[in-house]
Amino acid sequence: MTKVLLVEDDPAIRLAIAESLVNENYTVDEVSSATEAFKKVTNENYDLILLDxxxxDMDGMELCKKLRDEDIRVPIIMVTSRKDEIDKIIGxxxxxxxxxxxxxxxxELLARMKALLRRVSFDSGKLSKYSFGNISVDFKKFEALKDGKPIKxxxxxxxxxxxxxxxxxxxxSRDKFLDDVWGYDSFPTTRTVDNFILSLRKKIEDNPAEPKHLITVYKIGYKFIK
Structure with missing residues:
Protein backbone atom coordinates (compact mmCIF):
# COMPACT_ATOMS: atom_id res chain seq x y z
CA MET A 1 0.00 0.00 0.00
CA THR A 2 1.07 3.57 -0.66
CA LYS A 3 2.40 5.16 2.52
CA VAL A 4 1.70 8.85 3.14
CA LEU A 5 2.99 11.19 5.82
CA LEU A 6 0.37 13.82 6.69
CA VAL A 7 1.86 16.92 8.34
CA GLU A 8 -0.99 19.12 9.61
CA ASP A 9 -1.33 20.91 12.96
CA ASP A 10 -5.12 21.38 12.82
CA PRO A 11 -6.62 18.23 14.43
CA ALA A 12 -9.96 18.47 12.60
CA ILE A 13 -8.39 18.94 9.18
CA ARG A 14 -5.81 16.24 9.87
CA LEU A 15 -8.50 13.75 10.89
CA ALA A 16 -10.68 14.51 7.87
CA ILE A 17 -7.82 14.11 5.39
CA ALA A 18 -6.48 10.98 7.10
CA GLU A 19 -9.88 9.27 7.12
CA SER A 20 -10.39 10.04 3.43
CA LEU A 21 -6.97 8.66 2.54
CA VAL A 22 -7.50 5.49 4.56
CA ASN A 23 -10.81 4.99 2.76
CA GLU A 24 -8.82 5.15 -0.50
CA ASN A 25 -6.49 2.40 0.79
CA TYR A 26 -3.55 4.63 1.67
CA THR A 27 -1.48 3.95 4.77
CA VAL A 28 -1.27 7.22 6.69
CA ASP A 29 1.04 8.44 9.44
CA GLU A 30 -0.05 11.69 11.07
CA VAL A 31 2.13 14.34 12.73
CA SER A 32 1.38 17.89 13.83
CA SER A 33 4.82 19.52 13.72
CA ALA A 34 7.84 19.87 11.45
CA THR A 35 10.08 18.32 14.09
CA GLU A 36 7.97 15.17 14.23
CA ALA A 37 7.80 15.07 10.44
CA PHE A 38 11.56 15.30 10.02
CA LYS A 39 12.10 12.45 12.49
CA LYS A 40 9.53 10.30 10.70
CA VAL A 41 10.94 10.91 7.23
CA THR A 42 14.53 10.25 8.27
CA ASN A 43 13.61 6.97 9.98
CA GLU A 44 10.86 5.54 7.77
CA ASN A 45 10.07 5.20 4.08
CA TYR A 46 7.21 7.19 2.59
CA ASP A 47 5.80 7.41 -0.91
CA LEU A 48 4.43 10.93 -0.50
CA ILE A 49 4.29 13.79 2.01
CA LEU A 50 1.31 16.13 2.46
CA LEU A 51 2.89 19.17 4.09
CA ASP A 52 0.94 22.04 5.60
CA ASP A 57 7.58 25.06 15.09
CA MET A 58 8.81 25.60 11.53
CA ASP A 59 7.46 26.96 8.26
CA GLY A 60 6.54 24.19 5.82
CA MET A 61 8.81 25.71 3.18
CA GLU A 62 11.71 25.60 5.60
CA LEU A 63 11.01 21.93 6.33
CA CYS A 64 10.78 21.19 2.60
CA LYS A 65 14.15 22.83 2.02
CA LYS A 66 15.65 20.95 4.98
CA LEU A 67 14.46 17.62 3.57
CA ARG A 68 15.84 18.39 0.11
CA ASP A 69 19.14 19.54 1.63
CA GLU A 70 19.32 16.11 3.28
CA ASP A 71 18.85 14.59 -0.19
CA ILE A 72 15.42 13.21 0.74
CA ARG A 73 13.50 12.87 -2.53
CA VAL A 74 10.05 11.86 -1.27
CA PRO A 75 7.43 13.72 -3.37
CA ILE A 76 5.88 16.65 -1.48
CA ILE A 77 2.51 18.32 -1.94
CA MET A 78 2.25 21.57 -0.01
CA VAL A 79 -1.14 22.30 1.55
CA THR A 80 -1.90 25.85 2.61
CA SER A 81 -4.46 28.60 2.95
CA ARG A 82 -2.12 31.15 1.37
CA LYS A 83 -3.16 32.22 -2.10
CA ASP A 84 -0.18 34.38 -2.97
CA GLU A 85 1.46 33.38 -6.26
CA ILE A 86 4.89 34.13 -4.77
CA ASP A 87 4.38 31.38 -2.19
CA LYS A 88 3.71 28.90 -4.96
CA ILE A 89 6.83 29.91 -6.87
CA ILE A 90 9.04 29.72 -3.77
CA GLY A 91 7.58 26.37 -2.75
CA GLU A 108 -8.95 17.28 -6.13
CA LEU A 109 -6.34 16.30 -3.55
CA LEU A 110 -6.69 12.60 -4.41
CA ALA A 111 -6.35 13.36 -8.11
CA ARG A 112 -3.20 15.38 -7.50
CA MET A 113 -1.73 12.65 -5.31
CA LYS A 114 -2.40 9.96 -7.91
CA ALA A 115 -0.99 12.12 -10.69
CA LEU A 116 2.15 12.91 -8.69
CA LEU A 117 2.72 9.28 -7.73
CA ARG A 118 2.26 8.31 -11.36
CA ARG A 119 4.75 10.95 -12.49
CA VAL A 120 7.50 9.96 -10.07
CA SER A 121 7.15 6.27 -10.92
CA PHE A 122 7.76 6.85 -14.62
CA ASP A 123 9.47 4.07 -16.55
CA SER A 124 13.10 5.08 -16.92
CA GLY A 125 14.09 1.79 -18.54
CA LYS A 126 14.45 3.30 -22.00
CA LEU A 127 16.47 6.21 -20.68
CA SER A 128 18.25 5.31 -17.47
CA LYS A 129 21.39 7.43 -17.91
CA TYR A 130 22.06 10.53 -19.95
CA SER A 131 24.80 13.15 -20.26
CA PHE A 132 24.83 16.59 -21.84
CA GLY A 133 27.32 19.41 -21.45
CA ASN A 134 28.78 19.06 -17.96
CA ILE A 135 25.66 17.31 -16.62
CA SER A 136 25.19 13.57 -16.12
CA VAL A 137 21.94 12.06 -14.87
CA ASP A 138 21.01 8.61 -13.58
CA PHE A 139 17.21 8.45 -13.68
CA LYS A 140 16.98 5.06 -11.96
CA LYS A 141 18.98 6.25 -8.97
CA PHE A 142 17.60 9.81 -9.11
CA GLU A 143 21.13 11.19 -9.10
CA ALA A 144 22.52 14.14 -11.04
CA LEU A 145 26.05 15.51 -11.32
CA LYS A 146 27.37 18.82 -12.60
CA ASP A 147 31.11 18.88 -13.23
CA GLY A 148 31.23 15.64 -11.25
CA LYS A 149 29.57 17.17 -8.18
CA PRO A 150 26.06 16.20 -6.97
CA ILE A 151 23.23 18.62 -7.63
CA LYS A 152 19.90 18.41 -5.83
CA SER A 173 4.10 24.27 -26.01
CA ARG A 174 3.26 25.24 -22.45
CA ASP A 175 -0.13 23.51 -22.71
CA LYS A 176 1.41 20.26 -23.92
CA PHE A 177 4.14 20.52 -21.28
CA LEU A 178 1.57 20.88 -18.48
CA ASP A 179 -0.64 18.12 -19.83
CA ASP A 180 2.16 15.61 -20.40
CA VAL A 181 4.23 16.29 -17.29
CA TRP A 182 1.66 17.28 -14.68
CA GLY A 183 -1.42 15.65 -16.14
CA TYR A 184 -3.66 18.57 -15.21
CA ASP A 185 -3.50 22.33 -14.90
CA SER A 186 -1.76 22.59 -11.55
CA PHE A 187 -0.15 25.91 -12.41
CA PRO A 188 -2.55 28.86 -12.54
CA THR A 189 -0.33 31.17 -14.59
CA THR A 190 2.34 31.01 -17.26
CA ARG A 191 4.62 32.96 -14.92
CA THR A 192 4.66 30.07 -12.46
CA VAL A 193 5.62 27.62 -15.20
CA ASP A 194 8.41 29.90 -16.37
CA ASN A 195 9.70 30.22 -12.81
CA PHE A 196 9.81 26.44 -12.44
CA ILE A 197 11.90 26.19 -15.61
CA LEU A 198 14.08 29.06 -14.39
CA SER A 199 14.70 27.17 -11.15
CA LEU A 200 15.79 24.08 -13.08
CA ARG A 201 18.04 26.20 -15.30
CA LYS A 202 19.80 27.58 -12.22
CA LYS A 203 20.79 24.03 -11.34
CA ILE A 204 21.88 22.69 -14.73
CA GLU A 205 22.96 25.70 -16.79
CA ASP A 206 26.33 27.44 -16.40
CA ASN A 207 24.65 30.75 -17.19
CA PRO A 208 20.88 30.56 -16.55
CA ALA A 209 20.40 33.97 -18.20
CA GLU A 210 21.79 32.55 -21.45
CA PRO A 211 20.78 28.87 -21.37
CA LYS A 212 22.32 26.39 -23.78
CA HIS A 213 20.06 23.41 -23.03
CA LEU A 214 16.61 24.52 -21.79
CA ILE A 215 15.66 27.08 -24.40
CA THR A 216 12.59 29.33 -24.34
CA VAL A 217 10.80 29.56 -27.68
CA TYR A 218 9.16 32.97 -27.72
CA LYS A 219 5.36 32.88 -27.26
CA ILE A 220 5.28 29.09 -27.67
CA GLY A 221 7.12 27.15 -24.98
CA TYR A 222 10.45 25.38 -24.62
CA LYS A 223 12.86 22.97 -26.24
CA PHE A 224 15.83 20.94 -25.04
CA ILE A 225 19.14 21.02 -26.90
CA LYS A 226 21.92 18.63 -25.96
Missing amino acids: LILP LEIGADDYITKPFIMR LSATEFRVLHYFIQHEGEVI
Missing part, protein backbone atom coordinates in the same frame (compact mmCIF):
# COMPACT_ATOMS: atom_id res chain seq x y z
CA LEU A 53 2.69 25.36 5.10
CA ILE A 54 1.85 26.84 8.52
CA LEU A 55 3.22 24.71 11.37
CA PRO A 56 3.83 25.63 15.02
CA LEU A 92 8.32 24.84 -6.13
CA GLU A 93 11.79 26.35 -6.32
CA ILE A 94 12.85 24.82 -2.99
CA GLY A 95 11.74 21.35 -4.02
CA ALA A 96 8.00 20.91 -3.51
CA ASP A 97 6.41 18.86 -6.30
CA ASP A 98 2.91 20.31 -6.19
CA TYR A 99 0.79 22.81 -4.29
CA ILE A 100 -2.88 22.83 -3.29
CA THR A 101 -4.72 25.72 -1.65
CA LYS A 102 -7.35 25.44 1.08
CA PRO A 103 -10.25 25.07 0.92
CA PHE A 104 -10.18 22.13 -1.47
CA ILE A 105 -12.36 19.11 -2.14
CA MET A 106 -10.86 15.70 -1.42
CA ARG A 107 -11.38 14.58 -5.01
CA LEU A 153 16.87 17.88 -8.03
CA SER A 154 13.34 17.19 -6.83
CA ALA A 155 11.40 14.21 -8.15
CA THR A 156 9.44 16.53 -10.43
CA GLU A 157 12.62 18.17 -11.72
CA PHE A 158 13.94 14.72 -12.66
CA ARG A 159 10.62 14.05 -14.38
CA VAL A 160 10.75 17.35 -16.28
CA LEU A 161 14.34 16.80 -17.36
CA HIS A 162 13.52 13.24 -18.44
CA TYR A 163 10.61 14.57 -20.50
CA PHE A 164 12.69 17.24 -22.23
CA ILE A 165 15.47 14.78 -23.05
CA GLN A 166 12.97 12.37 -24.57
CA HIS A 167 11.77 15.23 -26.79
CA GLU A 168 15.20 16.62 -27.66
CA GLY A 169 15.00 19.32 -30.31
CA GLU A 170 11.20 19.47 -30.28
CA VAL A 171 9.37 22.69 -29.48
CA ILE A 172 7.00 21.90 -26.59
Whole structure:
Protein backbone atom coordinates (compact mmCIF):
# COMPACT_ATOMS: atom_id res chain seq x y z
CA MET A 1 0.00 0.00 0.00
CA THR A 2 1.07 3.57 -0.66
CA LYS A 3 2.40 5.16 2.52
CA VAL A 4 1.70 8.85 3.14
CA LEU A 5 2.99 11.19 5.82
CA LEU A 6 0.37 13.82 6.69
CA VAL A 7 1.86 16.92 8.34
CA GLU A 8 -0.99 19.12 9.61
CA ASP A 9 -1.33 20.91 12.96
CA ASP A 10 -5.12 21.38 12.82
CA PRO A 11 -6.62 18.23 14.43
CA ALA A 12 -9.96 18.47 12.60
CA ILE A 13 -8.39 18.94 9.18
CA ARG A 14 -5.81 16.24 9.87
CA LEU A 15 -8.50 13.75 10.89
CA ALA A 16 -10.68 14.51 7.87
CA ILE A 17 -7.82 14.11 5.39
CA ALA A 18 -6.48 10.98 7.10
CA GLU A 19 -9.88 9.27 7.12
CA SER A 20 -10.39 10.04 3.43
CA LEU A 21 -6.97 8.66 2.54
CA VAL A 22 -7.50 5.49 4.56
CA ASN A 23 -10.81 4.99 2.76
CA GLU A 24 -8.82 5.15 -0.50
CA ASN A 25 -6.49 2.40 0.79
CA TYR A 26 -3.55 4.63 1.67
CA THR A 27 -1.48 3.95 4.77
CA VAL A 28 -1.27 7.22 6.69
CA ASP A 29 1.04 8.44 9.44
CA GLU A 30 -0.05 11.69 11.07
CA VAL A 31 2.13 14.34 12.73
CA SER A 32 1.38 17.89 13.83
CA SER A 33 4.82 19.52 13.72
CA ALA A 34 7.84 19.87 11.45
CA THR A 35 10.08 18.32 14.09
CA GLU A 36 7.97 15.17 14.23
CA ALA A 37 7.80 15.07 10.44
CA PHE A 38 11.56 15.30 10.02
CA LYS A 39 12.10 12.45 12.49
CA LYS A 40 9.53 10.30 10.70
CA VAL A 41 10.94 10.91 7.23
CA THR A 42 14.53 10.25 8.27
CA ASN A 43 13.61 6.97 9.98
CA GLU A 44 10.86 5.54 7.77
CA ASN A 45 10.07 5.20 4.08
CA TYR A 46 7.21 7.19 2.59
CA ASP A 47 5.80 7.41 -0.91
CA LEU A 48 4.43 10.93 -0.50
CA ILE A 49 4.29 13.79 2.01
CA LEU A 50 1.31 16.13 2.46
CA LEU A 51 2.89 19.17 4.09
CA ASP A 52 0.94 22.04 5.60
CA LEU A 53 2.69 25.36 5.10
CA ILE A 54 1.85 26.84 8.52
CA LEU A 55 3.22 24.71 11.37
CA PRO A 56 3.83 25.63 15.02
CA ASP A 57 7.58 25.06 15.09
CA MET A 58 8.81 25.60 11.53
CA ASP A 59 7.46 26.96 8.26
CA GLY A 60 6.54 24.19 5.82
CA MET A 61 8.81 25.71 3.18
CA GLU A 62 11.71 25.60 5.60
CA LEU A 63 11.01 21.93 6.33
CA CYS A 64 10.78 21.19 2.60
CA LYS A 65 14.15 22.83 2.02
CA LYS A 66 15.65 20.95 4.98
CA LEU A 67 14.46 17.62 3.57
CA ARG A 68 15.84 18.39 0.11
CA ASP A 69 19.14 19.54 1.63
CA GLU A 70 19.32 16.11 3.28
CA ASP A 71 18.85 14.59 -0.19
CA ILE A 72 15.42 13.21 0.74
CA ARG A 73 13.50 12.87 -2.53
CA VAL A 74 10.05 11.86 -1.27
CA PRO A 75 7.43 13.72 -3.37
CA ILE A 76 5.88 16.65 -1.48
CA ILE A 77 2.51 18.32 -1.94
CA MET A 78 2.25 21.57 -0.01
CA VAL A 79 -1.14 22.30 1.55
CA THR A 80 -1.90 25.85 2.61
CA SER A 81 -4.46 28.60 2.95
CA ARG A 82 -2.12 31.15 1.37
CA LYS A 83 -3.16 32.22 -2.10
CA ASP A 84 -0.18 34.38 -2.97
CA GLU A 85 1.46 33.38 -6.26
CA ILE A 86 4.89 34.13 -4.77
CA ASP A 87 4.38 31.38 -2.19
CA LYS A 88 3.71 28.90 -4.96
CA ILE A 89 6.83 29.91 -6.87
CA ILE A 90 9.04 29.72 -3.77
CA GLY A 91 7.58 26.37 -2.75
CA LEU A 92 8.32 24.84 -6.13
CA GLU A 93 11.79 26.35 -6.32
CA ILE A 94 12.85 24.82 -2.99
CA GLY A 95 11.74 21.35 -4.02
CA ALA A 96 8.00 20.91 -3.51
CA ASP A 97 6.41 18.86 -6.30
CA ASP A 98 2.91 20.31 -6.19
CA TYR A 99 0.79 22.81 -4.29
CA ILE A 100 -2.88 22.83 -3.29
CA THR A 101 -4.72 25.72 -1.65
CA LYS A 102 -7.35 25.44 1.08
CA PRO A 103 -10.25 25.07 0.92
CA PHE A 104 -10.18 22.13 -1.47
CA ILE A 105 -12.36 19.11 -2.14
CA MET A 106 -10.86 15.70 -1.42
CA ARG A 107 -11.38 14.58 -5.01
CA GLU A 108 -8.95 17.28 -6.13
CA LEU A 109 -6.34 16.30 -3.55
CA LEU A 110 -6.69 12.60 -4.41
CA ALA A 111 -6.35 13.36 -8.11
CA ARG A 112 -3.20 15.38 -7.50
CA MET A 113 -1.73 12.65 -5.31
CA LYS A 114 -2.40 9.96 -7.91
CA ALA A 115 -0.99 12.12 -10.69
CA LEU A 116 2.15 12.91 -8.69
CA LEU A 117 2.72 9.28 -7.73
CA ARG A 118 2.26 8.31 -11.36
CA ARG A 119 4.75 10.95 -12.49
CA VAL A 120 7.50 9.96 -10.07
CA SER A 121 7.15 6.27 -10.92
CA PHE A 122 7.76 6.85 -14.62
CA ASP A 123 9.47 4.07 -16.55
CA SER A 124 13.10 5.08 -16.92
CA GLY A 125 14.09 1.79 -18.54
CA LYS A 126 14.45 3.30 -22.00
CA LEU A 127 16.47 6.21 -20.68
CA SER A 128 18.25 5.31 -17.47
CA LYS A 129 21.39 7.43 -17.91
CA TYR A 130 22.06 10.53 -19.95
CA SER A 131 24.80 13.15 -20.26
CA PHE A 132 24.83 16.59 -21.84
CA GLY A 133 27.32 19.41 -21.45
CA ASN A 134 28.78 19.06 -17.96
CA ILE A 135 25.66 17.31 -16.62
CA SER A 136 25.19 13.57 -16.12
CA VAL A 137 21.94 12.06 -14.87
CA ASP A 138 21.01 8.61 -13.58
CA PHE A 139 17.21 8.45 -13.68
CA LYS A 140 16.98 5.06 -11.96
CA LYS A 141 18.98 6.25 -8.97
CA PHE A 142 17.60 9.81 -9.11
CA GLU A 143 21.13 11.19 -9.10
CA ALA A 144 22.52 14.14 -11.04
CA LEU A 145 26.05 15.51 -11.32
CA LYS A 146 27.37 18.82 -12.60
CA ASP A 147 31.11 18.88 -13.23
CA GLY A 148 31.23 15.64 -11.25
CA LYS A 149 29.57 17.17 -8.18
CA PRO A 150 26.06 16.20 -6.97
CA ILE A 151 23.23 18.62 -7.63
CA LYS A 152 19.90 18.41 -5.83
CA LEU A 153 16.87 17.88 -8.03
CA SER A 154 13.34 17.19 -6.83
CA ALA A 155 11.40 14.21 -8.15
CA THR A 156 9.44 16.53 -10.43
CA GLU A 157 12.62 18.17 -11.72
CA PHE A 158 13.94 14.72 -12.66
CA ARG A 159 10.62 14.05 -14.38
CA VAL A 160 10.75 17.35 -16.28
CA LEU A 161 14.34 16.80 -17.36
CA HIS A 162 13.52 13.24 -18.44
CA TYR A 163 10.61 14.57 -20.50
CA PHE A 164 12.69 17.24 -22.23
CA ILE A 165 15.47 14.78 -23.05
CA GLN A 166 12.97 12.37 -24.57
CA HIS A 167 11.77 15.23 -26.79
CA GLU A 168 15.20 16.62 -27.66
CA GLY A 169 15.00 19.32 -30.31
CA GLU A 170 11.20 19.47 -30.28
CA VAL A 171 9.37 22.69 -29.48
CA ILE A 172 7.00 21.90 -26.59
CA SER A 173 4.10 24.27 -26.01
CA ARG A 174 3.26 25.24 -22.45
CA ASP A 175 -0.13 23.51 -22.71
CA LYS A 176 1.41 20.26 -23.92
CA PHE A 177 4.14 20.52 -21.28
CA LEU A 178 1.57 20.88 -18.48
CA ASP A 179 -0.64 18.12 -19.83
CA ASP A 180 2.16 15.61 -20.40
CA VAL A 181 4.23 16.29 -17.29
CA TRP A 182 1.66 17.28 -14.68
CA GLY A 183 -1.42 15.65 -16.14
CA TYR A 184 -3.66 18.57 -15.21
CA ASP A 185 -3.50 22.33 -14.90
CA SER A 186 -1.76 22.59 -11.55
CA PHE A 187 -0.15 25.91 -12.41
CA PRO A 188 -2.55 28.86 -12.54
CA THR A 189 -0.33 31.17 -14.59
CA THR A 190 2.34 31.01 -17.26
CA ARG A 191 4.62 32.96 -14.92
CA THR A 192 4.66 30.07 -12.46
CA VAL A 193 5.62 27.62 -15.20
CA ASP A 194 8.41 29.90 -16.37
CA ASN A 195 9.70 30.22 -12.81
CA PHE A 196 9.81 26.44 -12.44
CA ILE A 197 11.90 26.19 -15.61
CA LEU A 198 14.08 29.06 -14.39
CA SER A 199 14.70 27.17 -11.15
CA LEU A 200 15.79 24.08 -13.08
CA ARG A 201 18.04 26.20 -15.30
CA LYS A 202 19.80 27.58 -12.22
CA LYS A 203 20.79 24.03 -11.34
CA ILE A 204 21.88 22.69 -14.73
CA GLU A 205 22.96 25.70 -16.79
CA ASP A 206 26.33 27.44 -16.40
CA ASN A 207 24.65 30.75 -17.19
CA PRO A 208 20.88 30.56 -16.55
CA ALA A 209 20.40 33.97 -18.20
CA GLU A 210 21.79 32.55 -21.45
CA PRO A 211 20.78 28.87 -21.37
CA LYS A 212 22.32 26.39 -23.78
CA HIS A 213 20.06 23.41 -23.03
CA LEU A 214 16.61 24.52 -21.79
CA ILE A 215 15.66 27.08 -24.40
CA THR A 216 12.59 29.33 -24.34
CA VAL A 217 10.80 29.56 -27.68
CA TYR A 218 9.16 32.97 -27.72
CA LYS A 219 5.36 32.88 -27.26
CA ILE A 220 5.28 29.09 -27.67
CA GLY A 221 7.12 27.15 -24.98
CA TYR A 222 10.45 25.38 -24.62
CA LYS A 223 12.86 22.97 -26.24
CA PHE A 224 15.83 20.94 -25.04
CA ILE A 225 19.14 21.02 -26.90
CA LYS A 226 21.92 18.63 -25.96
